[in-house]
Amino acid sequence: MxxxxxxxxxxxxxxxxxxxxxxxxxxxxxxVVFVEVPAPGTALKKGDSFAVVExxxxxxxxxxxxxxxxxxxxxxxxxxxxxxxxSPEGAGWIAKVxxxxxxxxDELMDRDAYEAYLSTL
Amino acid sequence: MPDSSTPLKSTPxxxxxxxxxxxxxxxxxxxxxxxxxxxLAEHKWxxxxxxxxxxxxxxxxxxxxxxxxxxxxxxxxxxxxxxVLGKQKYSLLLNAEGGILDDWMxxxxxGNGFFLVxxxxxxxxxxxxxxxxxxGDSHFEVLGDRxxxxxxxxxxxxxxxxxxxxxCELYFMECGSFDLLGQTAxxxxxxxxxxDGFEISVPNAIVGELWDLLLTHDVVKPIGLGARDSLRxxxxxxxxxxEMDVGYTLVEAxxxxxxxxxxxxxxxxxxxxxxxxxxxxxxxxxxxxxxxxEGPPAREGAKILSEDxxxxxxxxxxxxxxxxxxxxxxxxxxxxxxxxxxxxKLEVRGKPYAAEIVTLPFVKNGYxxxxxx
Numbered sequence: 001m002x003x004x005x006x007x008x009x010x011x012x013x014x015x016x017x018x019x020x021x022x023x024x025x026x027x028x029x030x031x032v033v034f035v036e037v038p039a040p041g042t043a044l045k046k047g048d049s050f051a052v053v054e055x056x057x058x059x060x061x062x063x064x065x066x067x068x069x070x071x072x073x074x075x076x077x078x079x080x081x082x083x084x085x086x087s088p089e090g091a092g093w094i095a096k097v098x099x100x101x102x103x104x105x106d107e108l109m110d111r112d113a114y115e116a117y118l119s120t121l
Numbered sequence: 122m123p124d125s126s127t128p129l130k131s132t133p134x135x136x137x138x139x140x141x142x143x144x145x146x147x148x149x150x151x152x153x154x155x156x157x158x159x160x161l162a163e164h165k166w167x168x169x170x171x172x173x174x175x176x177x178x179x180x181x182x183x184x185x186x187x188x189x190x191x192x193x194x195x196x197x198x199x200x201x202x203x204x205v206l207g208k209q210k211y212s213l214l215l216n217a218e219g220g221i222l223d224d225w226m227x228x229x230x231x232g233n234g235f236f237l238v239x240x241x242x243x244x245x246x247x248x249x250x251x252x253x254x255x256x257g258d259s260h261f262e263v264l265g266d267r268x269x270x271x272x273x274x275x276x277x278x279x280x281x282x283x284x285x286x287x288x289c290e291l292y293f294m295e296c297g298s299f300d301l302l303g304q305t306a307x308x309x310x311x312x313x314x315x316x317d318g319f320e321i322s323v324p325n326a327i328v329g330e331l332w333d334l335l336l337t338h339d340v341v342k343p344i345g346l347g348a349r350d351s352l353r354x355x356x357x358x359x360x361x362x363x364e365m366d367v368g369y370t371l372v373e374a375x376x377x378x379x380x381x382x383x384x385x386x387x388x389x390x391x392x393x394x395x396x397x398x399x400x401x402x403x404x405x406x407x408x409x410x411x412x413x414x415e416g417p418p419a420r421e422g423a424k425i426l427s428e429d430x431x432x433x434x435x436x437x438x439x440x441x442x443x444x445x446x447x448x449x450x451x452x453x454x455x456x457x458x459x460x461x462x463x464x465x466k467l468e469v470r471g472k473p474y475a476a477e478i479v480t481l482p483f484v485k486n487g488y489x490x491x492x493x494x
Contacts, residue, residue, distance in 0.1 A: 030347075031161040033441040034417055034448075036470075052470070054418055056160040056441055057347050 002108035005117065008065040009089055012105065018066055018093040021053060024118055026088035030055045031083065032081045037073035038095050044068055046104050051094045053084060066104045068097030128278040132177035133268050133325045134332055138382030141343055148346055149241035151178040156345040163348035164443040167314055168484075171276040172352075173335050173343035177268035180244025181322055188257035193235065194225065195254055198371060198380035198390045204229055209294045209309050210440075213379045214239075214373055215246055219392015220367035221246050221374060224359070226320075228296040230307040234260075236296075238269065238320070240361045266430075268328035273318030275487055276340040281319055284334060288319060292491035302327045302334075313349060313487040315356025351440045352450060355481035357410055363421060364408055364451055365436045372399040373453070406434055410481040411465065413448035415440075416474030419467040425452050426466040426473055432460050436467065442483060449483045450476070476482040 001011045007025035011018045026032065030088075035052040044050050049061035050070070077083055084092040104112045109117060129152040138145060143154035152234045154175065156163060166172055184192060199212040209228035213221050223243035228236050239247045251261050272280060281289050285301050288308040296309035307322040308386055309414065323331055335341050350360070359365050365374045382390030384390050385397075413419055423436040450467065458465070464475035 030156065030159050031162070033443075036417055052417065054441065056164070056351050056443060057155075059418070059420060 002065070002105055002110060003070050003114035003117075004063070004108060006063050006065075006100070008063060010065040010105070010108065011093075012099070014097055015102070016071065016098050017066065020093040021062055021084065021088055022114070025060075026085050028055060028082075028091070029060060031059065032068045032084040035076060035077040035081045035084060037075065038070045040070050040072060042070040044070060044097060045101075046101070054057045054081075054089035059101065062094060064097075065108060066097070066099060067101045069101045071096050071098050095100075129236045130178075132175055133328050134175045134177065135169050137329065137332060137345075138175065141258050142451055143343070143345060146346075146462045149178055151241060153178060154343070154345040156347045157343050160345070160347035160351065161443050163342065164351050165435070167274045167316060167348060167352055167443055168175070169275065170342070171272060171274040171280055171318075171338070172175050172314070172348070173332070173341050174270075174271040174273065174344050174349055175332070176271050176320075177325075177328065178241040178262070179269055180237075180239040180241065180247060181264040181267050181269060182237045182239070182248060182251070183234055183262045183264055184237065184251070184259060185262070186257075186259035188259040189234050191249070192256045192259045193256060193262075194208060194384070194389070195256060196250065196391070198384050198396070199227070200381035200383045201227070201235070203233070203381070203383075207295055207297055208234060209296045209311055209374075210384055211379050212460040213376060214243075214250065215371075216367055217391055219370045219371055219390070219395045221361075221365045221371065221376075222250070224361055224365065224376075224379070226309070226311065227245055228309050230296040230309070231298040236307050236322070238322075243361060243455045264322075265320050266325055268325050270321045270332065270335070271312050271314075271318060272321065272335060272341070273312045273314040273344075275317060277316070277318040278489070279433070280335060280341055283338075284331075285321075291315075291319075291489075293488040295491075298343045310489060312358075313358060315482055315484055316352075316354040316360070317487045317489045332439075350438075351443055354438055355442055355444055355482065355484040356486060357451070359408065359451070360438060370396055370399060372404060373406055373408065383466065401438055404456050406411070407456050408437075408451060409459050410479050410483060411436070411439075411452060411467070411476050412479045412483075413450065413467060414475040414477060416472070417469050418448040419450050419469050419474070423450070423452075424468040425454055426468060426474075427458065428464050428466060430466065430473065433465065444484050454478075464494040
């Protein structure tokens with residue numbers, strides 16, 4: 001699993017990847033009550049806002065950690081948005097993408113680097 | 122509004138909030154707890170049990186003297202001659218054009234004049250205006266040495282029964298002066314959640330002790346500003362800077378209850394011509410309650426559209442309602458589109474979603490009202 005400074009994660013299997021928000025982000029947001037997932041077919045450029053996660057207090061954009069085409073979205077989050085809090089880096093995944101520029105993965109942090117980054121916040 | 126470069130102020134309870142694990146955020150120049158356990162849990166706790174809020178950032182002041190009524194009536198649309206000892210009224214500070222500068226709770230907890238509670242973000246402005254508009258024999262005093270707690274929820278009265286039993290005799294919008302921990306407390310039976318509850322003003326010196334004492338009751342939990350906002354929204358209560366500001370009149374903001382007929386008849390209200398004209402049908406927009414029927418929550422700034430896409434107005438506050446399980450909002454639309462059941466669209470992130478006008482409040486209030494004689 002790799003991480004961004006905006007607290008998204010990406011888990012690569014072959015040429016596809018699951019993306020979501022980190023436990024740190026889910027905790028900072030508080031109780032998630034609404035998730036807007038992207039439509040399959042959407043072409044994402046790294047850094048694009050591709051989903052919205054909302055708590056009682058606020059709506060937060062989720063940014064694409066890598067470029068890719070959305071091939072699936074976690075529609076379970078529509079009825080159970082709290083899965084993002086319960087399992088942010090597992091069942092709370094947001095979208096599955098087909099990577100279009102896998103070299104971007106090299107720019108992301110591994111778990112150790114991400115944790116070190118969190119300790120500076 | 123406070124300058125963002127000035128250091129944040131704290132209430133006397135700052136250390137207690139941090140010790141309770143609160144997430145502290147800047148609000149109106151103060152470092153305030155936005156949540157402790159989480160907004161959802163705190164919201165529900167207040168609706169079902171009793172929530173304790175530190176609202177010591179709000180301004181407190183006292184106005185005394187034979188002409189105190191005249192001073193207050195110069196600045197507001199409220200009839201203060203009829204505000205007798207032991208009662209509380211909601212009022213509005215108006216500018217010369219009838220625009221709303223702030224909303225106030227004014228009470229008479231003791232024989233010695235009026236007790237004012239004003240918004241934190243507006244207090245410097247309000248106190249300056251009051252000081253500049255003193256009439257005849259009236260004396261204005263900022264009570265900077267007092268803190269303010271709100272205890273809200275259906276079990277608030279059970280807790281007050283042991284902490285300050287005499288205050289439990291109060292009905293909704295009544296107040297009194299009580300001995301509490303050896304000091305004088307101004308207590309009103311009111312609040313900003315739609316629940317039964319109390320607001321308790323005490324000297325800073327004992328607020329820590331009172332906070333700790335209230336939290337020894339298992340039914341009481343501390344509640345942050347996050348849940349305070351979702352609770353007041355469900356109760357249909359406006360928030361200064363959102364549902365109202367100098368650009369709105371009390372007619373537009375649907376706050377006519379802050380104005381008494383006696384004042385309207387006398388015609389000595391700031392902006393009276395505009396207010397009369399709006400009451401006579403010359404109204405372009407009015408505050409309404411909106412239920413979101415599909416899609417994401419609509420928040421402040423979302424456009425309100427007619428069913429066929431014409432722009433009607435704007436959302437001033439919105440929240441996914443923890444009590445109701447759907448999203449609610451308040452906003453402004455032309456009177457012709459304000460009837461109950463009117464279908465609307467709310468635009469969120471560029472897409473329109475179905476909504477409709479509903480009645481205020483969204484959630485039934487739990488006030489301890491005085492039985493009608």
